Amino acid sequence: MTSRPAPPAEPRTGGPGAAPLAEARGLELRRGTHLAVAASDLTLPAGRLVAVIGPNGSGKSTLLHALAGTLPPSAGTLTVRGESPARHARRTAFVMQTVEVPRGVPLTVRDVVTMGRYPSTGWFRRMRAADRAAVQAAMDRMDVTDLAGRHLDELSGGQRQRAYVAQGIAQEHDVLLLDEPVTGLDLVSARTIDHLLHEEPERGVSVVYTTHDLDEAAAADHVVLMAGRVVASGTPAEVLTEAHLETAYGRGALHRPATPSAGAAVPFLDDPVDGAGRR
Numbered sequence: 001m002t003s004r005p006a007p008p009a010e011p012r013t014g015g016p017g018a019a020p021l022a023e024a025r026g027l028e029l030r031r032g033t034h035l036a037v038a039a040s041d042l043t044l045p046a047g048r049l050v051a052v053i054g055p056n057g058s059g060k061s062t063l064l065h066a067l068a069g070t071l072p073p074s075a076g077t078l079t080v081r082g083e084s085p086a087r088h089a090r091r092t093a094f095v096m097q098t099v100e101v102p103r104g105v106p107l108t109v110r111d112v113v114t115m116g117r118y119p120s121t122g123w124f125r126r127m128r129a130a131d132r133a134a135v136q137a138a139m140d141r142m143d144v145t146d147l148a149g150r151h152l153d154e155l156s157g158g159q160r161q162r163a164y165v166a167q168g169i170a171q172e173h174d175v176l177l178l179d180e181p182v183t184g185l186d187l188v189s190a191r192t193i194d195h196l197l198h199e200e201p202e203r204g205v206s207v208v209y210t211t212h213d214l215d216e217a218a219a220a221d222h223v224v225l226m227a228g229r230v231v232a233s234g235t236p237a238e239v240l241t242e243a244h245l246e247t248a249y250g251r252g253a254l255h256r257p258a259t260p261s262a263g264a265a266v267p268f269l270d271d272p273v274d275g276a277g278r279r
Protein backbone atom coordinates (compact mmCIF):
# COMPACT_ATOMS: atom_id res chain seq x y z
CA MET A 1 0.00 0.00 0.00
CA THR A 2 1.39 3.36 -0.91
CA SER A 3 0.83 6.17 1.49
CA ARG A 4 0.11 9.51 -0.07
CA PRO A 5 1.72 12.56 1.45
CA ALA A 6 -0.65 14.57 3.62
CA PRO A 7 -2.10 17.62 1.82
CA PRO A 8 -0.43 20.87 2.81
CA ALA A 9 -2.03 22.53 5.80
CA GLU A 10 -4.44 25.36 5.09
CA PRO A 11 -2.21 28.43 4.87
CA ARG A 12 -2.62 30.72 7.86
CA THR A 13 -1.88 34.41 7.94
CA GLY A 14 1.57 33.62 9.34
CA GLY A 15 2.77 31.42 6.46
CA PRO A 16 6.16 31.93 4.85
CA GLY A 17 6.36 35.28 3.15
CA ALA A 18 3.29 36.63 4.97
CA ALA A 19 3.50 40.13 6.40
CA PRO A 20 4.50 39.90 10.06
CA LEU A 21 2.23 40.76 12.96
CA ALA A 22 4.78 43.09 14.47
CA GLU A 23 8.23 44.45 13.72
CA ALA A 24 10.44 46.31 16.15
CA ARG A 25 13.79 47.89 15.40
CA GLY A 26 15.85 49.37 18.21
CA LEU A 27 12.65 49.44 20.27
CA GLU A 28 13.06 51.07 23.67
CA LEU A 29 10.19 51.31 26.16
CA ARG A 30 10.02 53.44 29.30
CA ARG A 31 7.52 53.38 32.17
CA GLY A 32 7.87 56.92 33.45
CA THR A 33 11.60 57.45 33.61
CA HIS A 34 12.31 53.75 34.13
CA LEU A 35 13.82 51.93 31.13
CA ALA A 36 11.64 48.78 31.11
CA VAL A 37 12.78 47.41 27.74
CA ALA A 38 16.23 48.30 26.39
CA ALA A 39 16.85 48.59 22.64
CA SER A 40 15.51 45.42 21.04
CA ASP A 41 14.72 44.04 17.62
CA LEU A 42 11.74 41.75 17.16
CA THR A 43 9.68 40.16 14.40
CA LEU A 44 6.46 38.38 15.36
CA PRO A 45 4.60 36.13 12.89
CA ALA A 46 0.97 36.91 12.06
CA GLY A 47 -1.88 34.44 12.60
CA ARG A 48 0.04 32.51 15.23
CA LEU A 49 0.13 31.95 18.97
CA VAL A 50 3.01 33.92 20.49
CA ALA A 51 3.99 33.38 24.15
CA VAL A 52 6.00 36.07 25.95
CA ILE A 53 7.94 34.73 28.93
CA GLY A 54 10.50 36.12 31.38
CA PRO A 55 10.96 36.81 35.08
CA ASN A 56 8.84 39.29 37.08
CA GLY A 57 9.56 42.83 35.97
CA SER A 58 11.27 41.73 32.75
CA GLY A 59 9.06 43.88 30.50
CA LYS A 60 6.41 41.43 29.30
CA SER A 61 3.38 43.61 30.16
CA THR A 62 5.26 46.66 28.90
CA LEU A 63 5.75 45.00 25.51
CA LEU A 64 2.02 44.15 25.38
CA HIS A 65 1.10 47.79 26.14
CA ALA A 66 3.37 48.91 23.30
CA LEU A 67 1.74 46.42 20.89
CA ALA A 68 -1.70 47.64 22.06
CA GLY A 69 -0.71 51.21 21.23
CA THR A 70 -1.13 52.45 24.81
CA LEU A 71 2.61 52.99 25.35
CA PRO A 72 4.55 54.73 22.57
CA PRO A 73 8.21 53.74 22.07
CA SER A 74 10.71 56.07 23.73
CA ALA A 75 13.16 55.18 20.93
CA GLY A 76 13.20 52.97 17.84
CA THR A 77 10.22 51.82 15.83
CA LEU A 78 7.33 49.38 16.29
CA THR A 79 4.68 48.46 13.76
CA VAL A 80 1.62 46.22 14.07
CA ARG A 81 0.36 44.82 10.76
CA GLY A 82 2.46 47.43 9.01
CA GLU A 83 1.07 50.47 10.81
CA SER A 84 1.61 52.24 14.12
CA PRO A 85 0.19 50.25 17.07
CA ALA A 86 -2.08 53.19 18.01
CA ARG A 87 -3.50 53.28 14.48
CA HIS A 88 -4.15 49.52 14.58
CA ALA A 89 -5.70 49.68 18.09
CA ARG A 90 -9.24 49.57 16.75
CA ARG A 91 -8.60 46.00 15.64
CA THR A 92 -6.46 45.03 18.62
CA ALA A 93 -8.25 43.45 21.59
CA PHE A 94 -6.26 43.78 24.83
CA VAL A 95 -7.15 41.75 27.93
CA MET A 96 -5.15 43.19 30.78
CA GLN A 97 -3.68 41.32 33.72
CA THR A 98 -5.79 42.64 36.56
CA VAL A 99 -8.82 44.74 36.01
CA GLU A 100 -10.23 46.27 39.15
CA VAL A 101 -13.98 45.93 39.40
CA PRO A 102 -15.29 49.46 39.89
CA ARG A 103 -16.93 49.49 43.33
CA GLY A 104 -20.55 50.53 43.38
CA VAL A 105 -20.92 50.32 39.59
CA PRO A 106 -23.41 47.50 39.04
CA LEU A 107 -21.98 46.06 35.83
CA THR A 108 -23.30 42.71 34.70
CA VAL A 109 -21.31 40.21 32.68
CA ARG A 110 -23.35 41.15 29.62
CA ASP A 111 -22.55 44.87 30.18
CA VAL A 112 -18.84 44.10 30.37
CA VAL A 113 -18.84 41.94 27.24
CA THR A 114 -20.94 44.54 25.40
CA MET A 115 -18.22 47.13 26.06
CA GLY A 116 -16.07 45.06 23.70
CA ARG A 117 -18.26 46.39 20.87
CA TYR A 118 -17.75 50.07 21.70
CA PRO A 119 -14.75 50.48 19.34
CA SER A 120 -17.13 49.72 16.44
CA THR A 121 -20.46 51.07 17.76
CA GLY A 122 -19.19 54.04 19.76
CA TRP A 123 -20.33 54.58 23.36
CA PHE A 124 -23.71 56.07 22.49
CA ARG A 125 -24.57 54.21 19.28
CA ARG A 126 -27.26 51.60 19.17
CA MET A 127 -26.26 47.97 19.11
CA ARG A 128 -27.14 46.37 15.80
CA ALA A 129 -28.03 42.69 15.35
CA ALA A 130 -24.41 41.95 14.38
CA ASP A 131 -23.17 43.56 17.60
CA ARG A 132 -25.59 41.55 19.74
CA ALA A 133 -24.61 38.36 17.90
CA ALA A 134 -20.89 39.07 18.52
CA VAL A 135 -21.56 39.60 22.24
CA GLN A 136 -23.53 36.37 22.47
CA ALA A 137 -20.90 34.38 20.54
CA ALA A 138 -18.13 35.70 22.80
CA MET A 139 -20.11 34.79 25.94
CA ASP A 140 -20.77 31.31 24.57
CA ARG A 141 -17.13 30.73 23.70
CA MET A 142 -16.02 31.77 27.19
CA ASP A 143 -18.87 29.84 28.82
CA VAL A 144 -20.28 32.83 30.69
CA THR A 145 -23.76 32.92 29.10
CA ASP A 146 -25.29 31.46 32.26
CA LEU A 147 -23.68 34.32 34.19
CA ALA A 148 -24.84 37.08 31.82
CA GLY A 149 -27.15 38.76 34.35
CA ARG A 150 -24.78 38.45 37.32
CA HIS A 151 -22.90 41.45 38.66
CA LEU A 152 -19.16 41.36 38.23
CA ASP A 153 -18.45 41.68 41.94
CA GLU A 154 -20.49 38.52 42.57
CA LEU A 155 -18.17 36.38 40.43
CA SER A 156 -15.14 34.27 41.25
CA GLY A 157 -11.77 35.38 39.90
CA GLY A 158 -11.90 32.74 37.14
CA GLN A 159 -15.43 33.65 36.07
CA ARG A 160 -14.51 37.34 36.00
CA GLN A 161 -11.40 36.63 33.94
CA ARG A 162 -13.52 34.66 31.44
CA ALA A 163 -15.90 37.63 31.22
CA TYR A 164 -12.98 39.98 30.44
CA VAL A 165 -11.62 37.61 27.80
CA ALA A 166 -15.15 37.49 26.31
CA GLN A 167 -15.09 41.31 26.21
CA GLY A 168 -11.80 41.13 24.26
CA ILE A 169 -13.03 38.66 21.66
CA ALA A 170 -16.42 40.43 21.26
CA GLN A 171 -14.44 43.27 19.67
CA GLU A 172 -13.80 43.12 15.92
CA HIS A 173 -10.15 42.15 16.09
CA ASP A 174 -7.35 40.56 14.16
CA VAL A 175 -4.89 40.87 17.06
CA LEU A 176 -5.59 39.55 20.57
CA LEU A 177 -3.24 40.48 23.42
CA LEU A 178 -3.65 38.87 26.85
CA ASP A 179 -1.58 39.56 29.95
CA GLU A 180 -1.23 36.39 32.06
CA PRO A 181 -4.72 35.19 31.13
CA VAL A 182 -4.56 31.89 33.00
CA THR A 183 -2.47 32.79 36.05
CA GLY A 184 -4.20 31.71 39.26
CA LEU A 185 -7.26 30.21 37.56
CA ASP A 186 -8.81 26.84 38.32
CA LEU A 187 -8.57 24.04 35.80
CA VAL A 188 -11.91 24.70 34.08
CA SER A 189 -11.37 28.44 33.55
CA ALA A 190 -7.73 27.88 32.55
CA ARG A 191 -8.73 25.21 30.02
CA THR A 192 -11.48 27.38 28.51
CA ILE A 193 -9.02 30.23 27.97
CA ASP A 194 -6.19 27.95 26.84
CA HIS A 195 -8.51 26.42 24.25
CA LEU A 196 -9.36 29.89 22.95
CA LEU A 197 -5.66 30.84 22.69
CA HIS A 198 -5.04 27.90 20.39
CA GLU A 199 -8.32 28.35 18.46
CA GLU A 200 -7.99 32.06 17.58
CA PRO A 201 -5.04 31.59 15.16
CA GLU A 202 -7.18 29.07 13.24
CA ARG A 203 -9.53 32.02 12.61
CA GLY A 204 -6.65 34.15 11.33
CA VAL A 205 -6.22 36.10 14.59
CA SER A 206 -2.69 36.81 15.86
CA VAL A 207 -2.49 36.04 19.58
CA VAL A 208 0.23 37.34 21.90
CA TYR A 209 0.05 36.44 25.59
CA THR A 210 2.31 36.48 28.60
CA THR A 211 2.88 33.51 30.86
CA HIS A 212 5.22 32.18 33.53
CA ASP A 213 4.63 28.59 32.45
CA LEU A 214 7.44 27.25 30.28
CA ASP A 215 5.46 24.18 29.25
CA GLU A 216 2.69 26.45 28.00
CA ALA A 217 5.27 28.47 26.07
CA ALA A 218 6.64 25.26 24.56
CA ALA A 219 3.16 24.63 23.08
CA ALA A 220 3.04 28.06 21.36
CA ASP A 221 4.07 28.70 17.74
CA HIS A 222 6.56 31.42 18.68
CA VAL A 223 8.22 32.45 21.95
CA VAL A 224 9.68 35.79 23.06
CA LEU A 225 12.01 35.63 26.09
CA MET A 226 12.37 38.92 27.97
CA ALA A 227 14.78 40.18 30.64
CA GLY A 228 14.66 43.97 30.43
CA ARG A 229 15.17 43.47 26.68
CA VAL A 230 14.37 40.78 24.15
CA VAL A 231 16.79 37.97 24.98
CA ALA A 232 15.54 35.61 22.27
CA SER A 233 12.63 35.35 19.84
CA GLY A 234 11.80 32.36 17.65
CA THR A 235 10.32 28.90 17.73
CA PRO A 236 10.05 27.21 21.15
CA ALA A 237 13.01 24.98 20.22
CA GLU A 238 15.13 28.02 19.32
CA VAL A 239 14.23 30.02 22.44
CA LEU A 240 13.73 27.53 25.27
CA THR A 241 17.36 26.51 25.51
CA GLU A 242 19.27 26.31 28.77
CA ALA A 243 21.61 29.05 27.61
CA HIS A 244 18.80 31.52 26.86
CA LEU A 245 16.84 30.66 30.00
CA GLU A 246 19.95 31.10 32.15
CA THR A 247 20.55 34.49 30.57
CA ALA A 248 17.02 35.57 31.49
CA TYR A 249 16.44 33.83 34.83
CA GLY A 250 20.01 33.63 36.11
CA ARG A 251 22.46 30.80 36.55
CA GLY A 252 21.24 28.06 38.87
CA ALA A 253 17.57 28.94 38.39
CA LEU A 254 17.03 25.87 36.24
CA HIS A 255 17.12 22.21 37.01
CA ARG A 256 16.21 19.10 35.14
CA PRO A 257 14.29 16.39 37.00
CA ALA A 258 16.45 13.42 38.12
CA THR A 259 14.04 11.09 36.34
CA PRO A 260 12.60 13.13 33.48
CA SER A 261 8.97 12.40 32.70
CA ALA A 262 8.01 11.72 29.09
CA GLY A 263 6.39 15.14 28.74
CA ALA A 264 9.19 17.20 30.32
CA ALA A 265 10.21 19.20 27.24
CA VAL A 266 11.85 22.16 28.92
CA PRO A 267 14.03 22.66 31.99
CA PHE A 268 12.24 23.46 35.25
CA LEU A 269 12.59 26.84 36.88
CA ASP A 270 13.88 26.32 40.40
CA ASP A 271 13.61 29.62 42.15
CA PRO A 272 12.36 32.36 39.85
CA VAL A 273 14.28 35.59 39.86
CA ASP A 274 12.98 39.00 38.89
CA GLY A 275 14.08 41.01 35.85
CA ALA A 276 16.92 42.57 37.78
CA GLY A 277 18.30 39.16 38.78
CA ARG A 278 16.94 39.36 42.37
CA ARG A 279 15.56 36.26 44.07
Ligand SMILES: Nc1ncnc2c1ncn2[C@@H]1O[C@H](COP(=O)(O)OP(=O)(O)OP(=O)(O)O)[C@@H](O)[C@H]1O
Pocket residue numbers: 031032034035036054055056057058059060061062063275
Ligand atom coordinates in the same frame (compact mmCIF):
# COMPACT_ATOMS: atom_id res chain seq x y z
N1 LIG B 1 3.55 52.33 35.73
C1 LIG B 1 4.84 52.10 35.95
N2 LIG B 1 5.68 53.10 36.37
C2 LIG B 1 6.99 52.86 36.57
N3 LIG B 1 7.58 51.67 36.37
C3 LIG B 1 6.79 50.65 35.97
C4 LIG B 1 5.39 50.81 35.73
N4 LIG B 1 4.89 49.63 35.32
C5 LIG B 1 5.93 48.77 35.30
N5 LIG B 1 7.07 49.38 35.69
C6 LIG B 1 8.40 48.78 35.76
O1 LIG B 1 8.78 48.38 34.46
C7 LIG B 1 9.47 47.12 34.53
C8 LIG B 1 8.75 46.13 33.64
O2 LIG B 1 7.46 45.89 34.20
P1 LIG B 1 6.43 44.90 33.51
O3 LIG B 1 5.13 45.06 34.23
O4 LIG B 1 6.45 45.10 32.05
O5 LIG B 1 7.07 43.47 33.85
P2 LIG B 1 6.48 42.01 33.66
O6 LIG B 1 7.54 41.20 33.00
O7 LIG B 1 5.15 42.05 33.00
O8 LIG B 1 6.33 41.54 35.18
P3 LIG B 1 5.33 40.51 35.90
O9 LIG B 1 5.76 39.14 35.47
O10 LIG B 1 5.63 40.75 37.35
O11 LIG B 1 3.92 40.85 35.51
C9 LIG B 1 9.50 46.71 36.00
O12 LIG B 1 10.76 47.09 36.51
C10 LIG B 1 8.40 47.52 36.61
O13 LIG B 1 8.68 47.81 37.98
